[in-house]
Amino acid sequence: MTDRPLAFHDGSCTRCGATDDLVRLSEFGKAYCRACFPDAFQRRVLQTLRRYSMLRKGHLHVGVALSGGKDSSALLHALWTLRWRLNLRLSALHIHMGLGDYSDASLAAVTELTDRLSVPLVVERVADHGLQIQPVGTFAQCSVCGAVRRALMDRAGLREGWFAVATGHTMDDWLQQMLKRLLTGRLDAPKPVLPGDEFHPRKIKPLSLMPDEACREYVTIAGLPIVAGQCSHFAPDTHRLKQVFALLESLAPTGKQQLVNTLMKAMKAPPPGGPDRPCPECGQPTGTDVCPLCRLRRYGQ
Ligand SMILES: [Zn+2]
Ligand SMILES: [Zn+2]
Numbered sequence: 001m002t003d004r005p006l007a008f009h010d011g012s013c014t015r016c017g018a019t020d021d022l023v024r025l026s027e028f029g030k031a032y033c034r035a036c037f038p039d040a041f042q043r044r045v046l047q048t049l050r051r052y053s054m055l056r057k058g059h060l061h062v063g064v065a066l067s068g069g070k071d072s073s074a075l076l077h078a079l080w081t082l083r084w085r086l087n088l089r090l091s092a093l094h095i096h097m098g099l100g101d102y103s104d105a106s107l108a109a110v111t112e113l114t115d116r117l118s119v120p121l122v123v124e125r126v127a128d129h130g131l132q133i134q135p136v137g138t139f140a141q142c143s144v145c146g147a148v149r150r151a152l153m154d155r156a157g158l159r160e161g162w163f164a165v166a167t168g169h170t171m172d173d174w175l176q177q178m179l180k181r182l183l184t185g186r187l188d189a190p191k192p193v194l195p196g197d198e199f200h201p202r203k204i205k206p207l208s209l210m211p212d213e214a215c216r217e218y219v220t221i222a223g224l225p226i227v228a229g230q231c232s233h234f235a236p237d238t239h240r241l242k243q244v245f246a247l248l249e250s251l252a253p254t255g256k257q258q259l260v261n262t263l264m265k266a267m268k269a270p271p272p273g274g275p276d277r278p279c280p281e282c283g284q285p286t287g288t289d290v291c292p293l294c295r296l297r298r299y300g301q
Pocket of ligand 1: 015017018033036
């Protein structure tokens, strides 16, 4: 990391002046020592919650979607440290995807983290819905996995009656989604807050302005348990656009942040397609002819 071009800091911690063992993230525009970095991370989460009006006044119950990976684990921990200040009650939601050892290891990591923080954990199992994750037609398994995870998250979020479901989408995820849309001719930006309706819980993405790298540093410094390795079904093709942003950042520090701001202003089109229709098989609203869960069920038969 030290070979990145960094024009913004003078080689000492912005907060305490320490010069050893610095965390240098160009998107932060500053360097922090390891003792000061978690606080800077939490403040950035707080700023993001406020900037996009993700919460509202009053005592709120928020469910954090926890995968066992670095981003959502960092998110839960940061919200947990901010819970008194934000007047939040927290629960965690884990979707067990039924993908063998990796899914079991993910569940073990989220169980350890939520036990440590005394946060109640809700586990939703794909298998309990009579489903098994597999490639469907031309869709890669990662896309199927994502669609099923979102559908189960929606159902669990509504059932639990939470004010919102918070997800660990980072700035890199956001940019990747924007670029995917641009490449397919869509000019509507993905939103950091989805207000929710009768069929969808409110969704908030408090890490929208947090680079992936910051989450990696945070879980390391805070010593949070996360699942090691990668899902054995990981399809690199689904995620490769992130390389574009890594390159951008190496060429232009804070380039990612600027790109987010510019694209948010530019991508103002309404989302394509009409309103969701009820799925003919299960009645849940869907933008496609059959909802993702029922499509997967058909393939499993
Ligand atoms: Zn410091
Ligand atoms: Zn359906």
